[in-house]
Amino acid sequence: MSRAHSCPSRRRAAHRLLLAALAATCAFLPPSAPSGAPPRVLAVRPLPALTDAFAAYAERGRPDGRWTGGDSTYSVPVRAGRLWVFSDTFLGTVRPDGSRPPVGDDGRPGPKSSGFVHNSFVLWDARGPHTLTGHDRAGRPVSLVREAGGDRPDGPWYWARAGLPDGGGAAVVYARYARTGPGPLDVAWRGNVLARFGAGDLTRPRTLTPLPSTTGTAWGAWLLREGGRTYVYGTRAGPGGGSRLYLARTCGRDLRGPWRYRTAGGGWSDAETRAAPLRGPGGAPLRVSQELSVVAHGGWYALVTQQADEALSPRIQLAWARSPGGPFTRPVTVYTAPEAGPRGTYGDADVIAYNPHEHPDLERPGELVVSYNVNSLDPRDVMARAAVYRPRFVRVRLG
Numbered sequence: 001m002s003r004a005h006s007c008p009s010r011r012r013a014a015h016r017l018l019l020a021a022l023a024a025t026c027a028f029l030p031p032s033a034p035s036g037a038p039p040r041v042l043a044v045r046p047l048p049a050l051t052d053a054f055a056a057y058a059e060r061g062r063p064d065g066r067w068t069g070g071d072s073t074y075s076v077p078v079r080a081g082r083l084w085v086f087s088d089t090f091l092g093t094v095r096p097d098g099s100r101p102p103v104g105d106d107g108r109p110g111p112k113s114s115g116f117v118h119n120s121f122v123l124w125d126a127r128g129p130h131t132l133t134g135h136d137r138a139g140r141p142v143s144l145v146r147e148a149g150g151d152r153p154d155g156p157w158y159w160a161r162a163g164l165p166d167g168g169g170a171a172v173v174y175a176r177y178a179r180t181g182p183g184p185l186d187v188a189w190r191g192n193v194l195a196r197f198g199a200g201d202l203t204r205p206r207t208l209t210p211l212p213s214t215t216g217t218a219w220g221a222w223l224l225r226e227g228g229r230t231y232v233y234g235t236r237a238g239p240g241g242g243s244r245l246y247l248a249r250t251c252g253r254d255l256r257g258p259w260r261y262r263t264a265g266g267g268w269s270d271a272e273t274r275a276a277p278l279r280g281p282g283g284a285p286l287r288v289s290q291e292l293s294v295v296a297h298g299g300w301y302a303l304v305t306q307q308a309d310e311a312l313s314p315r316i317q318l319a320w321a322r323s324p325g326g327p328f329t330r331p332v333t334v335y336t337a338p339e340a341g342p343r344g345t346y347g348d349a350d351v352i353a354y355n356p357h358e359h360p361d362l363e364r365p366g367e368l369v370v371s372y373n374v375n376s377l378d379p380r381d382v383m384a385r386a387a388v389y390r391p392r393f394v395r396v397r398l399g
Helices: 009-026 048-059 379-383
Strands: 041-046 067-070 074-078 081-086 087-089 115-117 118-123 128-134 157-166 169-179 187-197 207-210 218-226 229-238 241-251 260-262 293-297 299-304 317-322 332-336 351-358 369-378 392-398
Touching: 041 332, 048 067, 048 392, 067 118, 074 157, 074 169, 081 157, 081 169, 157 187, 169 218, 169 241, 169 351, 187 218, 218 241, 293 351, 293 369, 299 351, 299 369, 317 369, 332 392, 369 379
Parallel strands: 157 218
Antiparallel strands: 041 392, 067 087, 074 081, 081 118, 087 115, 118 128, 157 169, 169 187, 187 207, 218 229, 229 241, 241 260, 293 299, 299 317, 317 332, 351 369, 369 392
């Protein structure tokens, strides 16, 4: 790469300190896998400590608008604690029989109604979990990121993508969506934005900046900071089902700077239209889920995705690469969500699992901590059984 395309030299001192810290960290990692072979999966087990913590918090819901379930489930370390980033969120109470009250007409949670917003946070600090939403002039909960007119039933909305620490707060990518029909999957992507939340007020973005959106790529499926750059993974629906995976990067930590895009030849271009799908074995484009993770583990990068060649598959897969841009090994199933499908724990063909994410800041050396979402294609299910619509967690042990 030419000097004109490298990151600014004024950051070299900081980079040296970062590399020294990374080197110290790597000294405590388990021995690397044999040369040329990625880490092996030794075991995958449910992680009830996290799953049950969210369930216990939801079951203690109150009419004042506490989180009782949500999806996406990204996490970001912030000054105050850990920020859990959710998309569609139910608020309020859970009845003694495990059901939710119906969503109120005004969106306000109460003793006999549930609230609903399109994005929220749960801040887990030293005192425990706290639900964070926006509020309108009447005091009703609204989405943290929303249109100027608020959460209109017929209007567009924002679903969360990945986030990163930003000062003491967080920078989170959101995808703007709109409804295209009456069904639960009748939605369409409309663009990407970056919301920056300050440490002093996590309920209102201090800035909202449009991000590249000209090619129909939903950027922000994952964000990776490494070597003085921030890598931005994006997904776009591909032929034959599933999504294709794309990669951009920017110098430093601020996603509002210029982006460069990984091209078919492995180079980088200023033009978003030249972004090419990342590759798997034999040079074929990878087929992945809409949301995923790419996290460094020693000299390898772990791609955690949902099996994408089968619609609504309950299988979580893992692939490996030597660099952030691949090529990746063939994705291999490491876990099947037991809740999903007619033979799942709910015995319900409408119950699905989706969007696995890794949580690297919660991991010990030699493991992955992965969440996935559970939901139902029949909205009545998540009202009758509130526990359906909450994240689950598993621990993947590597060797």
